[in-house]
């Protein structure tokens with residue numbers, strides 16, 4: 039073998055070993071928080087039954103059912119910022135002692151995220167509180183990122199995670215419900231979780247008549263809307279009339295078009311709403327079925343408004359991440375103007391609820 043060929047082979051081998059080492063190093067980066075240090079949250083919620091696309095849980099004591107919602111935590115391997123995000127998640131959970139925790143997606147972003155994905159689930163397992171999530175547009179994105187399918191598989195393998203992949207014959211990963219029962223077995227509330235995807239493909243643009251070129255945010259598809267209707271009918275057949283809340287990551291198509299800032303009940307729009315680029319009929323289905331109290335979403339990290347649209351609350355979950363664009367990085371805002379926090383809802387026996395926006399810095 040010629041000397042020059044040997045040198046080239048040696049360089050290629052060195053590059054492969056170097057790249058492998060880099061991958062191993064990046065995958066070894068956890069969420070930068072001592073997840074073994076947390077203590078279990080005491081509550082009396084139990085799983086009663088489950089199917090491939092839904093879990094029924096029951097709170098065995100009377101009183102409000104407390105749900106704490108976070109979104110866009112974006113744990114991305116930046117040690118100090120990730121540590122800050124997780125510290126506030128843990129502190130808020132310890133303070134509120136919720137019966138259920140919900141994450142609005144973009145939980146663990148960037149590639150090389152398997153360890154962080156697993157540790158995030160372990161953290162929640164150690165806290166011993168039931169939790170659920172939808173996938174955001176950034177899940178599955180980046181070099182060697184955990185795929186969307188795998189993300190659901192990892193999360194749902196943990197006892198305290200109520201996320202389910204849902205039916206295989208509809209689009210998206212993580213289309214499922216949580217039925218919340220009162221201690222007497224009556225239905226208090228239903229949560230619909232739906233995968234709003236990431237970015238539209240050329241095929242889906244053609245299918246939904248989207249002519250805009252380039253990057254267009256995805257949304258809930260028609261097969262998922264049909265699932266929503268069918269599931270709604272099935273729950274009605276079992277329990278009768280009920281109230282429901284839907285959680286998606288990307289704001290629905292109507293989230294900016296159908297009302298103006300004068301209509302806001304609270305919060306502000308500090309950036310354009312990056313909503314789904316098409317309307318598959320989800321909101322119409324919600325109106326038609328009649329149970330919907332609210333649709334909660336994340337995605338835009340410096341917006342936190344809520345508004346009523348045809349008797350349904352459209353609301354951002356309070357954003358929760360520090361290692362991603364936020365009030366500080368986007369506007370250079372002083373700490374007392376940062377909006378990171380979480381949204382607390384207290385659901386009464388009949389499904390009516392009150393909501394509170396918790397700020398970490400105010």
Ligand SMILES: [Fe+2]
Nearest residue numbers: 110144337338
């Ligand atoms: Fe995000």
